[in-house]
Amino acid sequence: MSKPQVLFIGEPNRDLPEFHEFSAQFECIHYKITSKETLLEDLQGKLSKVVAIYGSWLGFHPVGGLTEDIVQALPDSLKLVTSCSVGLDGWGSEQLAKRGIKLYNCPSLGxxxxxxxxxxxxxxxxxYFKVFEDNFRESGHTVKTRSLLQSASLDKQTGKVVLNSTDSSDYAFGHRLGDSLPILxxxxxxxxxxxxxxxxxxxxxxxxxxxxxxxxxxxxxxxxxxxxxxxxxxxxxxxxxxxxxxxxxxxxxxxxxxxxxxxxxxxxxxxxxxxxxxxxxxxxxxxxxxxxxxxxxxxxxxxxxxxxxxxxxxxxxxxxxxxxxxxTPHIGSSTVENFNDTSIFCLRNIQDVILYGKEGLSRVN
Amino acid sequence: MSKPQVLFIGEPNRDLPEFHEFSAQFECIHYKITSKETLLEDLQGKLSKVVAIYGSWLGFHPVGGLTEDIVQALPDSLKLVTSCSVGLDGWGSEQLAKRGIKLYNCPSLGxxxxxxxxxxxxxxxxxYFKVFEDNFRESGHTVKTRSLLQSASLDKQTGKVVLNSTDSSDYAFGHRLGDSLPILxxxxxxxxxxxxxxxxxxxxxxxxxxxxxxxxxxxxxxxxxxxxxxxxxxxxxxxxxxxxxxxxxxxxxxxxxxxxxxxxxxxxxxxxxxxxxxxxxxxxxxxxxxxxxxxxxxxxxxxxxxxxxxxxxxxxxxxxxxxxxxxTPHIGSSTVENFNDTSIFCLRNIQDVILYGKEGLSRVN
Known part of the structure; x- marks a missing residue:
């Protein structure tokens, strides 16, 4: 018997032991979305037998999410979609439900x-450690930086530190950015x-x-x-x-x-x-x-x-x-541990539903 | 009766209520060290009646610390030196003791x-938040930065991030700086x-x-x-x-x-x-x-x-x-609260010894 096919939209960590186990149980199709047109075609063609979709954080966002037309094109073999995200926007929850396809999110593991x-x-x-460090990397001198910043001011309009003096010979403790901004x-x-x-x-x-x-x-x-x-x-x-x-x-x-x-x-x-x-x-x-x-x-x-x-x-x-x-560039939960835990959680949803006939861990629709 | 004179080497926070109280009790001489020669002269001249010295963190470091010759030039009226520092180097602890002058440090209040x-x-x-932020301030785009850094590498020799690709179109979670450096x-x-x-x-x-x-x-x-x-x-x-x-x-x-x-x-x-x-x-x-x-x-x-x-x-x-x-430019304890608490602690040492005939809070010699 051939192994059930799972479509991966976005990369899991393929080095995980859990992924090795999963690969022995399923045929994994790693797919990159290039355009909606191609995706719709492929769903009727080479992806027409997938039983589950593993969706990374980005998921179907490049083509506007799991929109009505994509949901309609999903193969009848599809049992579930499992997303790495907590949020449900762009995952077509209701449309999937109408077609009897289960949607799973991933609780915040991060x-x-x-x-x-x-x-x-x-x-x-x-x-304000960053302000101190940025100046320090230029001056290369602990006391100079503290002194320059103590006599500086923060221009409220621009949010920029304006150095008011080039005289950095005075000792400064480093507890102020100018007169107006105390370090607390x-x-x-x-x-x-x-x-x-x-x-x-x-x-x-x-x-x-x-x-x-x-x-x-x-x-x-x-x-x-x-x-x-x-x-x-x-x-x-x-x-x-x-x-x-x-x-x-x-x-x-x-x-x-x-x-x-x-x-x-x-x-x-x-x-x-x-x-x-x-x-x-x-x-x-x-x-x-x-x-x-x-x-x-x-x-x-x-x-x-x-x-x-x-x-x-x-x-x-x-x-x-x-x-x-x-x-920071939206990296609140961006660590290897969270990436892996999330991957494993999604793989388990698929195993749970397809292999063991259970309900999965986090169904949302 | 004229008020006892206190020599300030370095600035306290003159806005503190504790300093106002102190100023009513003592004549405060705010002095800036320009050269050892002038200092030695002044100690015999206009500073010859001080009963206490308040020394900020820098203290006598600009003239090499409280060296033997400076200690010898200190007036006979001097009862104590109180320093904002925890550390004792540069404060001539033993020499002061020989002259019967008490030295006080300030425990780490920070x-x-x-x-x-x-x-x-x-x-x-x-x-590695700073690495992400520095790139983000250039790219102005959350996913681009995560993508650029995920395909980057950290050159161990120089410690610099080397961007390997200008293609930042792929989604990236932000859990790696290249292959070799995981974000944990x-x-x-x-x-x-x-x-x-x-x-x-x-x-x-x-x-x-x-x-x-x-x-x-x-x-x-x-x-x-x-x-x-x-x-x-x-x-x-x-x-x-x-x-x-x-x-x-x-x-x-x-x-x-x-x-x-x-x-x-x-x-x-x-x-x-x-x-x-x-x-x-x-x-x-x-x-x-x-x-x-x-x-x-x-x-x-x-x-x-x-x-x-x-x-x-x-x-x-x-x-x-x-x-x-x-x-960071040696700013571990640099906050307004610590600066003020330290000032107040030193002022109390002086009040304790001179006004109330007590031993002070933190004598070290």
Whole structure:
């Protein structure tokens, strides 16, 4: 008997023992989408016997997602589609269901990693390590850099550090970027974590470890037992608006939905304390980038740390130019461990359904 | 009665309420050292009635420290010298004692801050956020950057990322810098913290919070009660040499003494696991920088995070050029809070001794 065929859209880690096992059980077809036309043709031709589709993070996005016409062209042999993503946009959940094809997502297996990224942005938001390092790589002299930056100023309009003096002979401790921007410890400052699932609670654990006071915003408050299990005190707010006045730092860890769109905007920025900071690791749509930039220009905000962007995969030129902003290219959970764990999870969904006749681990439609 | 005179070598924060109180009690002479000759003259002249000296971090270093000739020139009225530093080098401890002048240091009030710096370097050591950001600021495109870096390589010899392809159209998850350098989570990896006082234990707390297994090296093992009070498991090693074979990460948090000089050297680097990382926030002399560079060039080490340098205040050009090294300009504890707390501590030493006839808080000679 020939082995059942599985279509791979995007690469798993082929070195994994789990993949070797899988390859012995299935015929793996590694396919690269070039155009929708070719894809539709191939689904009726050389891909017409596949029983499962393994979709990497990008999935069918290059051809606009699993749209109605593609779903209709999927072969009758197809039992399931399993995606590496948590989010369901672009995976044609309902259309697949209508055709009796099961869709599986992958729960965030990278929560620890995303929380580490937030911690990184948080440390930057108080200590401005990158500004110090960039100058230090030019000056090659510890005291010179501290001295130059202590007499410098941060131009709020552009977000750029302007060196005001070439005299770097004075000793400086390194606790200021000019007169207007103090370097502070996060210890004792207030963090408001918006979204408090597996990622949010791990973010809170880390921010607590560096001495921050933790508040969280979530539609439904945790039970007192759940709060106690965190092992550190937290304060609950029903909305970001209510929490904003205490937020030395706002961390956005939310999915991109119509409810979260534009959540961090001028109204919130007007409410936060002077020199507040914001970090977004959810979706780019959550932050109104125009309002964010206005907040930085006015000095109301002293820092933004972004891993996701309004017009992703592009990022606005104005953000790129600023030194009071830290930008990472949507790599919150990007580690080898997470990549592999996610691959293995998807392979198991396929084995579970096709080989063992079970329901799979994470069906969503 | 005229107020007792206090000589300030280096600036306190004059806006502090504690300084206002102090100014009402003492005549504060803010003095800038220009040359040893002038200083010696002034100590016999306009500074000849000072009862205390407040010395900032730099202190008398510009004229070679509180050398024998300066100590001899200090006025008979002088009762104490209080320094913002922890370390005693350059403060003429013994010579001052012979003249009956008390010397006070300042215990590290910035332990939390130094531990935050270590956490920052640790996150960089596993995730290479700076490499991603630097490329991202050029490409302006999240997927392009991840794709370019995934097909790139890190030249071990120079420590520079070499882009191998201009084709950035393929999706990439961002979990590799080329084939040879995986982006890993610190979760579950082993950290060896060398030096385990107030700073070391705070470092350990943070590294535990990001999921690392903690080992520590200290001359004397903590009591089992002290270990239990940490609230996370630790493993003790009597020497770095014994701990090295398990060290995915070595953190050096030690004073610069003859015992710690050259502690992290070729012998240790030969013992650590492949792709081990090292962070030094103690003193530059602890790391043999030639051996460190050789370790990076050979690929045995995958990262170094440095806040202190062998030839400080200068840093070697070769380190500056490398992207597998993160360099901060000795700003481990540089925050406004620490600057102020240290100032206040020194002012209290002076008040304690001069106004209240007590022993002061931290006499060292």
């Amino acid at each position: 929560a620890e990693q995303v929380a580490d990224l937030v911690l990184y942005h948080t440390l930057q938001s108080f200590r 410890t996060p210890f004792g400052k207030n963090a408001v974590v918006v979204g408090f699932g597996s990622i949010g609670s791990r973010i809170a654990k880390r921010l607590h470890a560096i001495g921050m006071n933790i508040s969280y915003v979530k539609r439904t408050r945790l039970s007192s037992e759940q709060e106690a299990q965190l092992l550190f005190p937290v304060k609950y707010y029903a909305s970001l608006k209510e929490a904003a006045p205490v937020a030395d730092l706002v961390v956005l860890s939310l999915p991109g939905t119509s409810e979260t769109e534009n959540l961090y905007n001028k109204e919130i920025i007007d409410l936060v304390p002077h020199r507040s900071r914001v970090i977004n690791v959810g979706r780019g749509t959550i932050v109104n980038e125009d309002d964010l930039l206005a907040g930085l220009r006015s000095g109301k905000l002293s820092f933004a740390g972004l891993d996701v962007y309004a017009k992703e995969p592009a990022v606005s030129r104005e953000l790129i130019e600023r030194q009071d902003v830290i930008l | 332990a939390e801050q130094v531990a935050d710096l270590v956490l920052y370097h640790t996150l960089q050591s596993f995730r 989570t610190p979760f579950g990896k082993n950290a060896v913290v060398v030096g385990f006082g107030s700073i070391g234990s705070r470092i350990a707390k943070r590294l535990h919070a990001i999921g690392m297994n903690i080992s520590y090296v200290k001359r004397t093992r903590l009591s089992s009660e002290q270990e239990a009070q940490l609230l996370f498991p630790v493993k003790y090693y009597a020497s770095l040499k014994e701990a090295a074979p398990v060290a995915d990460l070595v953190v050096l948090s030690l004073p610069g003494t003859s015992e710690t000089e050259n502690l992290y050297n070729k012998e240790i680097i030969d013992l650590v696991p492949h792709r081990s990382r090292v962070i030094n926030v103690g003193r530059g002399t602890i790391v043999n920088e030639d051996d460190l560079l050789a370790g990076l060039r050979s690929g045995k080490l995958s990262f170094a995070g440095l806040d202190v340098y062998a030839k400080e205040p200068a840093v070697s050009r070769e380190l500056i050029e490398r992207q597998d090294v993160i360099l």
